[in-house]
Structures are given as C-alpha cells and as structure tokens.
Amino acid sequence: MKWNIRHLRVFLAVTRHSSVSRAADECHLSQPAVTQAIAKLERAFALPLFQHMTQGLFVTPAGETLALRVERALARIDTATAPIAPRLSSTATTSQLEALIAVRELENFSLAARHLGLAQPTVHRAVSQLESEAQKPLFKRSAYGLRATRACQALADAAQLAFAELDQAVMELAELAGREVGQIVVGALPLSRAYILSSAIIEFRKTRPNLLIRVDEGPYSELLSGLRRGEVDMLIGALRDPVPIDDVTQTELFTDDLILVAGPDHPLVGKPAITLEEMAAFPWVVARNGTPTRMLFDKLFDPAETQVSLVETGSMILMRQLLRQSNHLGCISRLQAAAEVDMGLMVPLDFDLTLTRRPIGLTTRVGWIPTRGQLALIDKISQAAAE
Incomplete structure (x- = not known):
C-alpha cells in the first residue's frame, strides 16, 4: 500500500478533534480536502474509520487501531527530521523517503532506481528535494559510491521503521475485516x-x-x-x-548444549573417554567466529595454544558432507543435530560438554x-x- 503521509496527518487531526473543520484549520487545508483524505483511507481499507454523528466524527475500532500505528510511525519520522530541518516532517513524502532508503542501502542512484522500478532521474530528484528542504547534503560522494551522512542514516532508519509500523496497520485492519494480508x-x-x-x-x-x-x-x-x-x-x-x-x-x-560429532565411520566413534589431544589431531567444522557456539568451541581449543585445522560455516549440509566424506569433526548444537543423529548421519562423541549450555x-x-x-x-x- 502506498501511503500518503499528509493524509495520515489529516487523519490523526480528525481523531484528535472529532471535527473536519478543526482538523482542516490545524492542517491548513479546506474542509473538502480533509473529507476527501479520510474517504480515500476508508476506501483503501474497505472499513469505516469514523462514525458520523451530529456531535462530530468519532473513531471506530478500526480507526483506533490505525491511529495507534500512525502515531507511532509519524513520531519516528518527526523525531528524525527535527534536527535536520523544521519543515521537513511536513514536506517529506513517502516516495522521497523510499528513494532515500534505497540510495542509502545501495549507495548508487542507478541501482536504487532499478530496485524501486523507477527512472534514475526520478530517484535523483526525490533525494534532491529532501536535500533542498534540509539545506544540506544528505550524501557524500566517495570512491566507493554515495555515503549517507549521520542525519541521513537516522532519517532512513526512522522511515523504514515507520513503514514497518504502517505495514502492521494494514495487517491489523485486514484482520478486523476477516482477511489475511x-x-x-x-x-x-x-x-x-x-x-x-x-x-x-x-x-x-x-x-x-x-x-x-x-x-x-x-x-x-x-x-x-x-x-x-x-x-x-x-x-x-x-x-x-x-x-x-x-x-x-x-x-x-x-x-541447549553443544555436542562434538563425527561421521559414522570416523576412527573416534565408539571410543570411550576421548581426550582433547586426540581430537586436536583431526580437522574441524565449526560455526563462524563471534557466534556463541564458536566462542564455546574456542574455550575447548584455545587458538593461541592449539593449532587446529578449521572450516567455518553455518551450513548443516556442508558439515554433514564433510563428516561423511572425511575425518572432519564437528561442534554443533545438540538440538540442531538431532535429526542427523537420529538418521545416523552424525554420531556424538564421548566427550562431556554439559557446561556449554546457552539460552x-x-x-x-x-x-x-x-x-x-x-x-x-x-x-x-x-x-x-x-x-
């Protein structure tokens, strides 16, 4: 769903005042423009957002649900735009923010345009409009492409979280209508x-x-x-x-805790009371550096003291094949390996790792x-x- 940020601000104004005329005054719009904005939102969701009564407009359950999400989304945008330029929160559009996010991620206008399915000049113009309102560049050119400034990073992050909040609003209003979206x-x-x-x-x-x-x-x-x-x-x-x-x-x-595993034909399979010295003689398949599993493995074989041949991977398939086709050993979560152990594709070794429990x-x-x-x-x- 393509959101109109101005329409969302109008919607919140109506929920606050229960009045089209007062919302129009707050948003500096005509009353027909406010009425039209609300009607577009109601058509988009196929749900009434307000009850029309003689005392004014009062939000329905669907309107309350949408208002909560919209308030959270716009608060993120407002917080991020405030240090950049006072008027940016009221002038920034969804299309401009989507362009900003894409350029921040891909660091190139052409790649961002391709990602969004737009022409490159369209994306460039959208970012330029934001920079014009901000009266400062939001990207710096480098040998590697466009690098977002700190303010740009904050705004792009806030916009992404705001759009995620609005996506949740779509899901919730669809549930109220009996649909899954x-x-x-x-x-x-x-x-x-x-x-x-x-x-x-x-x-x-x-x-x-x-x-x-x-x-x-x-x-x-x-x-x-x-x-x-x-x-x-x-x-x-x-x-x-x-x-x-x-x-x-x-x-x-x-x-969960860790186990040390081998292929079914490994020479250490079935051997009681295996020592670290015996296992250090074989190559290992282990998790990537910095993961909890790897940190626990490194406590067993201190890299500074023991020279161990390692393959780092997060792939269960690769570990299984290396164990099956060679004398590699593996260090893995007990529950993660449960299916392979049940099928006989991996065999736990006789080595106590009960102290490796992790949440x-x-x-x-x-x-x-x-x-x-x-x-x-x-x-x-x-x-x-x-x-």
Whole structure:
C-alpha cells in the first residue's frame, strides 16, 4: 500500500478533534480536502474509520487501531527530521523517503532506481528535494559510491521503521475485516531452522492458512541489522550475553548444549573417554567466529595454544558432507543435530560438554507491538520450544 503521509496527518487531526473543520484549520487545508483524505483511507481499507454523528466524527475500532500505528510511525519520522530541518516532517513524502532508503542501502542512484522500478532521474530528484528542504547534503560522494551522512542514516532508519509500523496497520485492519494480508518475517539462526520453526509454522498454518511467512537466513549481524531496521519482525536463535545493543530485547525460551560429532565411520566413534589431544589431531567444522557456539568451541581449543585445522560455516549440509566424506569433526548444537543423529548421519562423541549450555530465544525490537498474527506465531514458537 502506498501511503500518503499528509493524509495520515489529516487523519490523526480528525481523531484528535472529532471535527473536519478543526482538523482542516490545524492542517491548513479546506474542509473538502480533509473529507476527501479520510474517504480515500476508508476506501483503501474497505472499513469505516469514523462514525458520523451530529456531535462530530468519532473513531471506530478500526480507526483506533490505525491511529495507534500512525502515531507511532509519524513520531519516528518527526523525531528524525527535527534536527535536520523544521519543515521537513511536513514536506517529506513517502516516495522521497523510499528513494532515500534505497540510495542509502545501495549507495548508487542507478541501482536504487532499478530496485524501486523507477527512472534514475526520478530517484535523483526525490533525494534532491529532501536535500533542498534540509539545506544540506544528505550524501557524500566517495570512491566507493554515495555515503549517507549521520542525519541521513537516522532519517532512513526512522522511515523504514515507520513503514514497518504502517505495514502492521494494514495487517491489523485486514484482520478486523476477516482477511489475511501482509507477511511475517522471521530471522532464523541455524538451531531454530532445524528444531523450532518447522513445528511452529505447521501449527500456525492450522488457523492462519494464507498469511505469508518469510524466513530470512544469514549471519547474526545481518539479521540483527534487519531487525533493527524493521525488515525483520523477530529473530530466533542463541541469545547474546550481554544484549548486543539497547534497542533490542531478548526473551529466553529454553537452553541447549553443544555436542562434538563425527561421521559414522570416523576412527573416534565408539571410543570411550576421548581426550582433547586426540581430537586436536583431526580437522574441524565449526560455526563462524563471534557466534556463541564458536566462542564455546574456542574455550575447548584455545587458538593461541592449539593449532587446529578449521572450516567455518553455518551450513548443516556442508558439515554433514564433510563428516561423511572425511575425518572432519564437528561442534554443533545438540538440538540442531538431532535429526542427523537420529538418521545416523552424525554420531556424538564421548566427550562431556554439559557446561556449554546457552539460552535460546527470541530477539525483538524494544517497544515493538506485534499484530495478532505475529503474536499467534510467537505463541506457536513458544509451544514448540516448550515441547
């Protein structure tokens, strides 16, 4: 849905005053313009947002739902634009902010235009209009492309979170109308993909068959960035200690520990009381540097003291194949490897790692208000974790 920011401000003014004329005065518009803006919003959602009474216009449940989301979205934009230019919050359009976000991400006008499906001059003009209102450049040219200024970064981040909030409004109003619209984006770390998420999605689908679920995979740092920008709704996997940054919050679901594994034909399989010295003689498949699993592995084999041959990967498939086709050993979450162990594709070694327990859970944005659909999926994730 393409949002008109001015119409949203008009909508909030009507909710505050319960009056078209007073909203028109506040927004410096004619009364017919205010009426037209409200009518467009109601047509877009196919729901009445106001009850028309002799005393004025009073918000319906749908209007209250939309007002909460719009207030949160516009507050983000207003906070980010205030240090840049006083009038920017009232003049910036959705198209301009979308262009700003794309150029910030891709650092090139042509690439941003291709991403948005627009002509390059259109994107350039949109960013130039923002810079003209700001009376300062929002990008600096470098040998590597366009680099966003600090103010530009803050505005682009705020706009992305505002658009995510408005997307949630679309989902919530569709639910009030008995429809399923939008998507839920889950950032999934390896353990959640192998153990939790499939069970949760299967149960979720029994009551919500049409709502799109998108599962994003990648390194923790990338998924965390997506979460903070509003591109990801929730992140599932090993929690960090301490919390990586103060604008996210972590909720523990359960704990898991690590196991050391080998292929079924490895010479250490079945050997009792294996020592670290014996295992150090073999090459290893381990998680990427900086992950909780890797930090626990490094406590076993201190890189400064023990020379161990390593392959770093987050791919279960690659680990399985290396273990099957060679004498590599692996260090992995017990639950993540459960299916492979059950099928005999990996065999746990006789080495005690009970002290490697770490919390597994959800990471979300501070202040995030999930929709009913998002809450339903979180509930199914919690149930799967409990089981």
